[in-house]
Amino acid sequence: MPVLRWILSPISLIYLLIVWIRNKLYDKAILKSKSFDIPTIVIGNLAIGGTGKTPMTEYLIRLLTSHYTLATLSRGYGRKTSGFRYVEKTSTALEVGDEPLQFKNKFAKLTVTVCEDRCAGVEILRNSHQVILLDDAYQHRRLKPGFAILLFDFNSLFSTIITLPTGNFRDNFSASSRANLIVITKCPLRLSLSQQQQIEHRIRKHSKAPIFYSTIKYDQLKDSNHMPVAFDLSVYHILLLTGIANPQPLKEYLLSKVASIKQLTFADHHNYSETDYIKINSAFQNLEGNKIIITTEKDIHRLHEEILTTLPIYYIPIQLDFIADKEMFDEKVLNYLFHVQSVNEH
Incomplete structure (x- = not known):
């Protein structure tokens, strides 16, 4: 602590x-x-x-x-x-x-x-x-x-x-x-x-x-329009973008399924700003090879339409x-x- x-x-x-x-x-x-x-x-x-x-x-x-x-x-x-x-x-x-x-x-x-x-x-x-x-x-x-x-x-x-x-x-x-x-x-x-x-x-x-x-x-990966997609995640380098209280379980779930993970973490319920979008874009561009952004279902509703349409962003829904x-x-x-x-x- x-x-x-x-x-x-x-x-x-x-x-x-x-x-x-x-x-x-x-x-x-x-x-x-x-x-x-x-x-x-x-x-x-x-x-x-x-x-x-x-x-x-x-x-x-x-x-x-x-x-x-x-x-x-x-x-x-x-x-x-x-x-x-x-x-x-x-x-x-x-x-x-x-x-x-x-x-x-x-x-x-x-x-x-x-x-x-x-x-x-x-x-x-x-x-x-x-x-x-x-x-x-x-x-x-x-x-x-x-x-x-x-x-x-x-x-x-x-x-x-x-x-x-x-x-x-x-x-x-x-x-x-x-x-x-x-x-x-x-x-x-x-x-x-x-x-x-x-x-x-x-x-x-x-x-x-x-x-x-x-x-x-964890449910099937979905795009920003809430449509299921089928990817072989093992060939993708992931930018894991989260603004939730505890992103660790999601990271642990993905670790064995993807080529690599770079994590970008914000506070719970974070309202994304233009400065944040610059940081997100920069972190994504620095990834090598096949790459996508994975975020949470909560975050997908807080991200602006502009970034959702310019970057390949997907989310994984969860159920109890x-x-x-x-x-x-x-x-x-x-x-x-x-x-x-x-x-x-x-």
Whole structure:
């Protein structure tokens, strides 16, 4: 961990205290949370970025969209607008954020919305939808969700859990007690019993929620028009362009499949500038032989049309894939919705 982060450790203690007091005020109803009769499912995490909230949201969309009139509601991180907005396929990442735009491009008939005030957003959507998925709203305690799915990155549970700014956690680990389901993401495919026991020992100090294990599944390479392409990647030198929290799994996936990789890394949700495009073009031109640029699905929505049409840029979509007990996970989500529906009908 960088020295600067340890220097900031006193601030982490202050941050930890503030978060603890805030949670206690909500737990004791001194600060009020608002609940809704419409089913609301929150997908969130305790750490910053990189836990797979977007693949989980997409998994739930695929699970539910044929049975319910569904809407997603996100903050729209990185957008330059404010207030409630419907996301259209013609929207830009600067208007609505990269993740909501990704949802709309993949699920054209889905209602995709952004609003920093989640309660206000649900109020607008509640009368015309049967279920609302709230992406990254676990800490938005003004809204009391009907069902909460909490994600942990596998590697984060094998290191010391420290809050910001020294560590990467934005909430106390005890906040996991509010979860209805817990999903460990980005697990190795050969997950050992010992690793599961270590994880469950840590979580069970705070939560009795069922624990599920998942990994990343990489889909077929696509072009900037979202059309699948078939390349023999082994003959290509790759410029790997990423503006996400943790690009390492994607790099590791590609290492054995390509001739070579040069990596160009930007911050999570980075809004690309003209200076960045000069840097990208220069890095690409410096590659030898057969060469292409591979980026992420989030980044493809933030790159300007000009660079997408002048350079050979492709992306690899990802999906969440359960290692086991997928049917049990689905059943618990569907049982919640069935229960709410039954209560509302009576």
